[in-house]
Amino acid sequence: MSGAAASDEARVARLRRDFPILAREVSGKPLAYLDNAASTQRPRAVLDAMTAAYERHYANVHRGIHTLAQEADELFEAAREKVRALLSAPSAEQIIFTSGATAAINLAARSFGDRFLNPGDEILLTEMEHHANLVPWQQTAERTGAVIRYVPLTDDGRLDLDAFDRLLGPRTKLVALTAVSNVLGTINPLAEIISRAHAAGAEVLVDGAQSVPHMPCDVQSLGCDLLVFSGHKMLGPTGVGVLYGRRDLLERMPPFLGGGSMIREVRFDGFLPADLPYKFEAGTPPIAEVIGLGAAIDYLGQVGWEWIERRERLLTEAAHRALGRIEGLRIIGPEPRHKGGIVSFAIDRLHPHDAAELLDRQGVAVRAGHHCAMPLHQRLGLSASTRASFYFYNTLEEVERLAEALEKAKAVFRRK
Numbered sequence: 001m002s003g004a005a006a007s008d009e010a011r012v013a014r015l016r017r018d019f020p021i022l023a024r025e026v027s028g029k030p031l032a033y034l035d036n037a038a039s040t041q042r043p044r045a046v047l048d049a050m051t052a053a054y055e056r057h058y059a060n061v062h063r064g065i066h067t068l069a070q071e072a073d074e075l076f077e078a079a080r081e082k083v084r085a086l087l088s089a090p091s092a093e094q095i096i097f098t099s100g101a102t103a104a105i106n107l108a109a110r111s112f113g114d115r116f117l118n119p120g121d122e123i124l125l126t127e128m129e130h131h132a133n134l135v136p137w138q139q140t141a142e143r144t145g146a147v148i149r150y151v152p153l154t155d156d157g158r159l160d161l162d163a164f165d166r167l168l169g170p171r172t173k174l175v176a177l178t179a180v181s182n183v184l185g186t187i188n189p190l191a192e193i194i195s196r197a198h199a200a201g202a203e204v205l206v207d208g209a210q211s212v213p214h215m216p217c218d219v220q221s222l223g224c225d226l227l228v229f230s231g232h233k234m235l236g237p238t239g240v241g242v243l244y245g246r247r248d249l250l251e252r253m254p255p256f257l258g259g260g261s262m263i264r265e266v267r268f269d270g271f272l273p274a275d276l277p278y279k280f281e282a283g284t285p286p287i288a289e290v291i292g293l294g295a296a297i298d299y300l301g302q303v304g305w306e307w308i309e310r311r312e313r314l315l316t317e318a319a320h321r322a323l324g325r326i327e328g329l330r331i332i333g334p335e336p337r338h339k340g341g342i343v344s345f346a347i348d349r350l351h352p353h354d355a356a357e358l359l360d361r362q363g364v365a366v367r368a369g370h371h372c373a374m375p376l377h378q379r380l381g382l383s384a385s386t387r388a389s390f391y392f393y394n395t396l397e398e399v400e401r402l403a404e405a406l407e408k409a410k411a412v413f414r415r416k
């Protein structure tokens with residue numbers, strides 16, 4: 001190991017102490033948590049921020065005059081500002097809190113669809129989308145008469161950009177795609193796609209669930225019109241997510257959920273919606289969760305976004321090398337230079353569920369199944385796959401343990 005690599009591992013060892021759960025054992029072995037694409041773990045700083053919010057500053061936000069309500073409101077709006085800064089968004093009013101990426105896409109699909117989509121208009125998705133970026137558009141298409149088209153993949157799991165150009169047409173109103181595939185790990189060339197979509201007059205929604213936690217993100221230089229992500233995939237709590245949008249677009253989009261907080265005025269014969277961002281935030285928001293997300297963003301900023309990105313690339317390259325040595329194992333997706341920290345694979349004659357179970361017995365947590373991407377698995381000719389997914393707190397030793405555990409799992413199956 002080089003000096004730089006050794007000092008990185010030492011830094012990771014120190015950072016891991018911030019995550020109580022990473023110290024636990026599973027099946028009598030140290031836990032190797034390689035299921036970060038599904039959900040990450042939380043550092044003490046996030047747990048403490050949420051506990052402090054409940055123990056010292058808790059009241060409902062937005063409506064209160066009393067001290068606790070004002071403190072809760074300040075913490076809540078400070079977290080909105082942290083998200084704004086994270087995304088380099090022009091203003092905090094363009095940051096809408098939802099209960100997760102799924103809720104944010106549903107909001108966008110319903111509201112954008114109601115306002116802008118007519119029968120025969122086209123929505124362009126890709127073959128690698130998570131169900132969260134498929135089903136809401138299918139529902140919108142059913143309601144509006146819009147038509148969905150899918151950008152196909154190349155055999156190594158990247159978007160076919162020539163096909164994208166052919167599919168993009170005068171009727172394309174929206175392109176909705178993931179920044180990073182939650183199965184293939186593919187990092188999509190967003191800037192290129194967004195500029196081509198804009199040239200054709202279409203808006204672009206980016207599903208940042210697998211990118212925002214792992215790499216720097218600047219919505220203004222990217223030029224995306226809408227972007228979503230979830231808190232729990234970036235050290236934050238469950239129950240909170242974000243929709244960012246271009247201001248003029250959000251202003252023209254109608255509210256989705258109705259209720260308290262999202263109105264300026266209500267009469268017996270109707271209502272006037274509130275200004276951004278509140279017009280999209282009906283009801284009591286996830287207050288402690290938003291504050292926890294703010295603490296997660298602070299923590300990640302201290303760890304350093306460039307370092308996080310580099311660290312995950314290192315782990316992914318190591319995983320490709322280690323898994324590449326296993327006979328009968330096929331990695332699904334492109335080479336490491338085109339992907340984030342996600343390595344999915346199939347092993348001859350070993351079902352993904354059996355693989356995940358045998359790995360669990362060795363303390364290694366991975367996910368098996370279709371990973372909410374059934375159409376993608378159909379395209380790949382697979383019913384399921386096994387997925388290891390990294391965060392900066394994973395170690396090179398854990399990557400080696402994954403490979404060793406897989407060799408053992410294969411041996412168990414050969415004996416059966």
Ligand code: PMP
Pocket residue numbers: 037038100101102103130132133178180181182207209210230241372
């Ligand atoms: N999009 C992608 C690419 C994802 O990986 C996920 C989570 N697996 C989602 C959307 C949905 O996120 P959530 O379940 O947090 O709403």
